[in-house]
Amino acid sequence: MKVAEPTVERLVQYRRLLDRMDRDKVQVISSKEIGDMLGFKASQVRKDLSYFGEIGKRGVGYNVDRLLKHVSDILSPPRKWNVGLVGVGRLGEALLDHKAFLSDKYEIVALFDVSDEKVGETFFGRPCFHVDDMPEKLEEMDIEILILTVPKDAAQRCVDAGTEKGQIKGVLNFSPSSVVAPPGLIVYSVDISVELEKLLFYLKHEGTESI
Amino acid sequence: MKVAEPTVERLVQYRRLLDRMDRDKVQVISSKEIGDMLGFKASQVRKDLSYFGEIGKRGVGYNVDRLLKHVSDILSPPRKWNVGLVGVGRLGEALLDHKAFLSDKYEIVALFDVSDEKVGETFFGRPCFHVDDMPEKLEEMDIEILILTVPKDAAQRCVDAGTEKGQIKGVLNFSPSSVVAPPGLIVYSVDISVELEKLLFYLKHEGTESI
DNA sequence: TTATGTGAAAAGGTTCACAGCC
DNA sequence: GGCTGTGAACCTTTTCACATAA
Numbered sequence: 245m246k247v248a249e250p251t252v253e254r255l256v257q258y259r260r261l262l263d264r265m266d267r268d269k270v271q272v273i274s275s276k277e278i279g280d281m282l283g284f285k286a287s288q289v290r291k292d293l294s295y296f297g298e299i300g301k302r303g304v305g306y307n308v309d310r311l312l313k314h315v316s317d318i319l320s321p322p323r324k325w326n327v328g329l330v331g332v333g334r335l336g337e338a339l340l341d342h343k344a345f346l347s348d349k350y351e352i353v354a355l356f357d358v359s360d361e362k363v364g365e366t367f368f369g370r371p372c373f374h375v376d377d378m379p380e381k382l383e384e385m386d387i388e389i390l391i392l393t394v395p396k397d398a399a400q401r402c403v404d405a406g407t408e409k410g411q412i413k414g415v416l417n418f419s420p421s422s423v424v425a426p427p428g429l430i431v432y433s434v435d436i437s438v439e440l441e442k443l444l445f446y447l448k449h450e451g452t453e454s455i
Numbered sequence: 456m457k458v459a460e461p462t463v464e465r466l467v468q469y470r471r472l473l474d475r476m477d478r479d480k481v482q483v484i485s486s487k488e489i490g491d492m493l494g495f496k497a498s499q500v501r502k503d504l505s506y507f508g509e510i511g512k513r514g515v516g517y518n519v520d521r522l523l524k525h526v527s528d529i530l531s532p533p534r535k536w537n538v539g540l541v542g543v544g545r546l547g548e549a550l551l552d553h554k555a556f557l558s559d560k561y562e563i564v565a566l567f568d569v570s571d572e573k574v575g576e577t578f579f580g581r582p583c584f585h586v587d588d589m590p591e592k593l594e595e596m597d598i599e600i601l602i603l604t605v606p607k608d609a610a611q612r613c614v615d616a617g618t619e620k621g622q623i624k625g626v627l628n629f630s631p632s633s634v635v636a637p638p639g640l641i642v643y644s645v646d647i648s649v650e651l652e653k654l655l656f657y658l659k660h661e662g663t664e665s666i
Numbered sequence: 667t668t669a670t671g672t673g674a675a676a677a678g679g680t681t682c683a684c685a686g687c688c
Numbered sequence: 689g690g691c692t693g694t695g696a697a698c699c700t701t702t703t704c705a706c707a708t709a710a
Contacts, residue, residue, distance in 0.1 A: 245660075247660070252656050252657075253649060256648075256652045256653065257633065257649065260631070260632075281633065282633045283635070319652065319656060321659045325658070333549075334545070334549035334552050334553075335546075335553070338545035338549040339647065341545050342545075342546070342647065342648070344647055350651070350655065388658075391651075413658055414655075414657075416650060416651055420471070420554075420555055422468065422492070422493045430654060430657050430658060432650050432654050434645060434647065434650050436550065436553065436555055437553070437556070438467045438468065439627060439645050440555070440556070440561070440602075441463075441530065442460065442463050442464060442467065442643060443600070443625045444530075444532050444561065444600075444625075445458075445530055445532075446463075446625075446641050447599075447624055447641060448531075448532040448533060
């Protein structure tokens with residue numbers, strides 16, 4: 245089944261909210277309540293949630309516990325993924341320490357860098373290897389996802405090294421540059437400075453958008 | 456004039472590319488070349504660039520120098536903005552040190568945190584104040600933009616503190632939570648874990664998307 | 667009465683195709 | 689011939705409106 249990207253993005257947020265509601269012992273929630281808390285229209289929430297079957301009760305709302313399980317099932321990968329992080333700078337370390345990256349669905353198992361001071365060391369319990377050894381290490385450690393926190397000129401080389409033996413399936417690119425990827429490789433880019441520039445643009449133009 | 460958000464996002468990338476081309480002494484570039492380098496269709500590039508007037512030469516392409524000035528004019532804010540960063544943790548420090556945040560259009564002039572060890576210190580040359588003093592300090596220092604690198608439970612309080620005296624116009628939220636903002640306040644959220652979750656979802660579904 | 671589920675309509679963006687100019 | 693500019697077509701996503709069920 246094909247799911248639109250904006251829908252997936254909202255599903256992740258629904259799960260996070262439902263998880264909190266569940267811990268707070270909330271039993272029932274309506275599409276309007278969900279929408280108000282996350283900044284979406286109630287009709288949008290209903291469309292998203294009904295996409296995978298009727299899960300709510302008309303006249304009542306959604307059972308939090310049941311809906312949480314349902315959304316989690318939709319989002320959960322069938323197995324755990326091994327992740328490699330390239331570029332152990334400040335941003336890389338921040339991500340390593342990031343709570344969001346504590347999950348049972350993926351695990352950062354190896355780090356890569358070019359600095360002699362970092363190669364051979366461990367950071368937050370993960371070993372750091374040299375970028376030149378990436379093709380072999382990725383294969384050896386069964387790594388299929390790369391997180392890139394490298395300078396802009398290095399991003400493309402990292403993607404190339406990751407696809408050399410063909411096992412990398414996804415890349416999360418935090419460097420301020422676009423990368424060219426072979427078909428089949430999924431690349432998501434989070435460009436921090438672009439976000440700030442967009443904000444400045446709409447500030448300048450006195451817009452009223454809120455995302 | 457109303458400009459679509461995806462267009463602004465691409466404009467920022469065009470400028471970055473043109474800046475590099477200009478430094479490399481490239482004089483002329485076509486919409487196809489731009490598109491190939493950034494992963495957009497040539498027709499998309501032309502639509503974006505023609506949106507603000509005819510700037511290219513038919514049969515020739517775009518003059519890099521002229522186009523760069525043009526795109527910069529569209530994006531440049533009319534004045535410099537003062538920015539406050541809340542939450543001097545690893546991510547906050549990574550952003551402080553981020554090259555993308557070196558700009559003549561904005562400057563991080565103050566930091567805020569709750570930790571006694573950080574309040575009163577300076578980080579990368581910026582003074583750190585207590586979060587409780589935000590309303591006064593923001594007004595005093597003429598800060599209109601906030602960057603939030605705080606834990607999820609603190610994000611909403613920061614927005615509330617920033618809007619208490621009404622001067623905050625934009626927020627860039629890096630915390631993994633949604634915030635409710637009064638109308639007129641522009642909030643952009645960069646949710647690192649959501650991006651990874653999206654990637655995992657499409658990996659699971661063996662899609663062929665590339666963004 | 668209340669809140670979901672869902673076709674249909676509207677809005678928002680992208681791509682096409684070709685006229686127009688170099 | 690080559691490449692831009694752009695209306696029209698197309699596709700995607702959101703919102704509406706109301707039938708339906710608790």
